[in-house]
Amino acid sequence: MKKVMAILEKEFKSFFYSPLAYVVLALFTALTGVFFYLYLSSFVEASFMDAIRSQQYRQPPQKLNVNLMLIRPYFWNIALITLFTLPIVTMRLFSEEKKQGTVELLYTTPLSSTQIILGKFLAGLTLSAALLIPTMFFQGLLFVYGDPEFWPVVSGYIGLLLMGSAFISMGLFISTTTENQIIAAIGGFALALLLWIIGWGANFAGPSLAPLLEYVSIINHFEDFAQGVVDTSHLAYYLLFTFVGIYFSLKSVESVKWRA
Amino acid sequence: MIEVKDLTRYYGQKRAISNVSFNVQKGEILGLLGPNAAGKTTTMRILTCYMPPTSGTATIGGYDIFEQSMEVRTITGYLPENPPIYPDLEVNDYLKFVAKIKGVEKNRIEKEVDAAVEKASLGDVRNRVIGKLSKGYKQRVGLAQSLINNPQVVILDEPTVGLDPKQIIEIRELIRSLKGEHTIILSSHILPEVEQTCERVVIISNGRVVAEDTPENLTTRMRGSERVQLEVEGDEDAIKKALGSLPDILSTRIETKDNGVCKVVVESKSDLRKEMAKSLVDSNLGLLELHPDKATLEDIFLHLTTKEEGA
Numbered sequence: 202m203k204k205v206m207a208i209l210e211k212e213f214k215s216f217f218y219s220p221l222a223y224v225v226l227a228l229f230t231a232l233t234g235v236f237f238y239l240y241l242s243s244f245v246e247a248s249f250m251d252a253i254r255s256q257q258y259r260q261p262p263q264k265l266n267v268n269l270m271l272i273r274p275y276f277w278n279i280a281l282i283t284l285f286t287l288p289i290v291t292m293r294l295f296s297e298e299k300k301q302g303t304v305e306l307l308y309t310t311p312l313s314s315t316q317i318i319l320g321k322f323l324a325g326l327t328l329s330a331a332l333l334i335p336t337m338f339f340q341g342l343l344f345v346y347g348d349p350e351f352w353p354v355v356s357g358y359i360g361l362l363l364m365g366s367a368f369i370s371m372g373l374f375i376s377t378t379t380e381n382q383i384i385a386a387i388g389g390f391a392l393a394l395l396l397w398i399i400g401w402g403a404n405f406a407g408p409s410l411a412p413l414l415e416y417v418s419i420i421n422h423f424e425d426f427a428q429g430v431v432d433t434s435h436l437a438y439y440l441l442f443t444f445v446g447i448y449f450s451l452k453s454v455e456s457v458k459w460r461a
Numbered sequence: 462m463i464e465v466k467d468l469t470r471y472y473g474q475k476r477a478i479s480n481v482s483f484n485v486q487k488g489e490i491l492g493l494l495g496p497n498a499a500g501k502t503t504t505m506r507i508l509t510c511y512m513p514p515t516s517g518t519a520t521i522g523g524y525d526i527f528e529q530s531m532e533v534r535t536i537t538g539y540l541p542e543n544p545p546i547y548p549d550l551e552v553n554d555y556l557k558f559v560a561k562i563k564g565v566e567k568n569r570i571e572k573e574v575d576a577a578v579e580k581a582s583l584g585d586v587r588n589r590v591i592g593k594l595s596k597g598y599k600q601r602v603g604l605a606q607s608l609i610n611n612p613q614v615v616i617l618d619e620p621t622v623g624l625d626p627k628q629i630i631e632i633r634e635l636i637r638s639l640k641g642e643h644t645i646i647l648s649s650h651i652l653p654e655v656e657q658t659c660e661r662v663v664i665i666s667n668g669r670v671v672a673e674d675t676p677e678n679l680t681t682r683m684r685g686s687e688r689v690q691l692e693v694e695g696d697e698d699a700i701k702k703a704l705g706s707l708p709d710i711l712s713t714r715i716e717t718k719d720n721g722v723c724k725v726v727v728e729s730k731s732d733l734r735k736e737m738a739k740s741l742v743d744s745n746l747g748l749l750e751l752h753p754d755k756a757t758l759e760d761i762f763l764h765l766t767t768k769e770e771g772a
Contacts, residue, residue: 207561211547218549218590306545306606309509310562311534 204312208320209327212294216328221293229286230335236278237339244271267349268429272340276357276427279336280420283329283365284397288389290328291372292382294321295454299380314454318373322447325369326362333361353429360426363439367419368393370446377453393419462487462644463508463614467517470503477503478668480517485661487613488641492655492676493648495665501648502542504665505618508646509539521614535564538612538643542619544603548592552583552602555591556609563610573609581605581635597628604635608643615639617647621654633658652676687732687753691725694747700725703744707736722749 216222248265255262298304307317337358343349372389379385400418403411415421419442422435463485470477478500485491493501507514508521510530518525524532547555556574565573578587581601586594591602600620607615620636621629636658639645649655655662656676664672664679672679693700697715700723704713711728718724727737734751741748 204562204564207558211550211558214554215547215549301545301547302541302543303545303547305506305511305539305541306559307562308511309534309537309539310559311531311564312562313531 204316205320205323208312208317209324212321212324213327216293216324221289222328225286225289226332229282229332232282233279233336234339236282237275237336240271240275240278267343267347268353271343272349272354272357273427275340276361277423279333279361280364280423280427283332283361283368284393285390286332287325287329287365287368288372288386288393290332291325291369291376291389292386293376294325294373295376295450296380296382296385300382314451318447318450318454322366322370322373322450325373326366329365329369330362333358350429353427356426356429356431359431360423360435363426363436363443364419364423367439367442367446370443370450374446374450374453377450377457462489463491463519463521463646465504465508465517465519468504468507468514468519469516470500470507470512471515476668478665481665481668481670482517483663483670483673485644485646487644489661490636490640490645490647490659492659492662493646493665494650494652494655494662495648496650499650499665500668501650501665502618503668505539505616505646505648509537509616510534511539535610536613538607538609538615540603540607540615540617540620542622544599545606546591546599546602549590551588551590552578552594552605553587555602556605559606559609565610573611576611577605577608580608580639582631597624597631600624600628600632601635604632608639613644615643615645617645619648619650621649621651629654687729689727689729689734689737689751689753691727691737691741691748692722692750693725693741694722694749695745697723699744699746700741703740703746704737707733707740709733 244265244267247270251265252262254260298307340354344351368389371392372385375388375392376382376385379388396417396419398418400415400421403414403418406414416438422438425432425435465481465483468481469479481500481504483491493504495501506512508519508526510526510533513527518527520526521533522536524536526533547558550558553574556577557570560570560573578584581604583598583601583605586598591599594602600623604617604620607617617636621632624632633654636645636647647655647658659676662672662674662676662679663670697718700715701713704710704725704727707729709730710733711730714726716724716726727733734753738748738751
């Protein structure tokens with residue numbers, strides 16, 4: 202475990218000593234910030250219109266639901282931005298080691314493949330969690346000036362983290378297969394996008410295929426989390442996905458070693 | 462300390478090394494000498510457990526490289542041809558990281574890093590980012606990395622390649638200073654380099670060990686000696702006697718004997734082909750074949766020396 206932590210720490214250091222970290226953080230914060238602003242503006246406008254209407258018709262104002270109108274769609278947006286950002290985080294995890302030749306260090310020191318992969322996976326997961334911090338700040342503002350329901354926000358973040366861990370395990374696997382970071386990023390992104398939109402095919406697929414496509418689609422499982430429901434079947438999907446990703450990464454690392 | 466036995470490794474259909482065997486004593490510096498693509502890196506990668514051999518075994522400090530790989534890795538330090546450095550990290554952070562993955566106890570990490578920095582004379586650049594250092598310093602960082610956790614065995618793959626002459630001298634001195642404390646294998650394609658640093662040399666060519674000796678012996682053996690291969694029909698002793706009577710003969714070796722036909726290798730100080738033929742025929746022995754031996758060793762040696770002059 203100490204060695205796993207050492208790898209995690211090293212990944213963090215090289216990530217934050219390079220400009221990449223700041224580009225990713227800035228982009229993620231800017232995009233999620235813009236989306237937050239847009240949703241907030243439209244929500245304020247809707248509340249404003251409602252207030253005017255209630256005065257005109259002399260009815261008590263309807264209380265608009267922040268969770269429904271703002272927080273839930275906002276989570277969807279963060280999820281989408283995650284899809285674009287995480288491949289950039291995962292692309293370097295293994296490809297860079299291969300390119301720099303530092304795999305020779307990792308493979309010839311007393312480290313097991315499991316320790317290497319776990320350290321790298323955890324580093325990716327922690328980074329993806331760090332990306333979410335600014336959005337927590339945005340949503341915190343809602344609690345200062347209003348009173349949204351708290352738990353749906355928590356479950357939304359749990360969902361984002363779980364989906365993030367699925368993306369990261371997949372990105373890590375792709376990163377183990379190539380020494381080219383660009384290929385790793387594009388591959389990770391393409392696969393994530395495919396898993397995202399595959400559920401749309403369910404509308405046109407036959408009755409036997411449709412449930413399968415819906416189940417495989419990575420975003421379908423996020424829906425409940427965004428609504429404030431933590432369903433064990435969706436939890437299981439993400440955990441299984443992550444496990445498979447990590448397992449494949451391990452096998453990939455070991456097979457490369459044997460083929461060399 | 463290190464026993465290598467019949468290592469063979471294929472990359473797909475291509476054979477990189479075959480039946481490589483040698484031993485290294487404790488505290489010794491052994492040079493693996495050979496032209497490029499001879500199989501030096503492959504041999505070292507197998508010894509450091511980077512990849513398994515196709516067949517054959519090796520033990521380091523009594524541990525089997527395949528069965529007890531973690532133990533082998535613990536007592537071995539390795540500097541690959543390209544130093545395995547992270548350009549974004551500072552020298553100090555990098556060495557600490559290496560100490561941690563080598564399993565150095567927490568309270569000893571500082572000490573180990575200090576010792577490695579000291580040995581590789583990295584004091585001036587400890588807090589610099591590795592990517593910004595010169596090639597010579599990067600190489601030294603790589604060397605410092607291999608010395609962390611005070612390994613019994615240090616394996617260095619072409620440690621002076623790409624350095625300027627002053628840096629080469631520094632690195633060679635550094636390697637010599639490690640002698641005794643560590644058992645060292647280093648590879649090179651430059652003969653004078655191994656002459657200066659190593660006590661014993663194994664020459665590899667086309668994936669095979671072609672010679673193993675001290676650098677001095679190799680040099681004298683190769684300089685000013687002629688090798689001739691003969692096929693002679695007749696009795697071993699008679700052959701030896703007929704050839705031994707000639708002056709300037711250094712050695713006569715019967716390689717194989719098959720149906721009364723001996724394959725003989727003769728080393729001499731000068732070209733004695735005429736005299737040998739005459740002497741054999743005079744002794745009523747059947748001389749079937751005689752040709753100068755452009756042995757692989759000589760070719761390689763020539764190759765290595767000319768290479769060095771060019772460099």
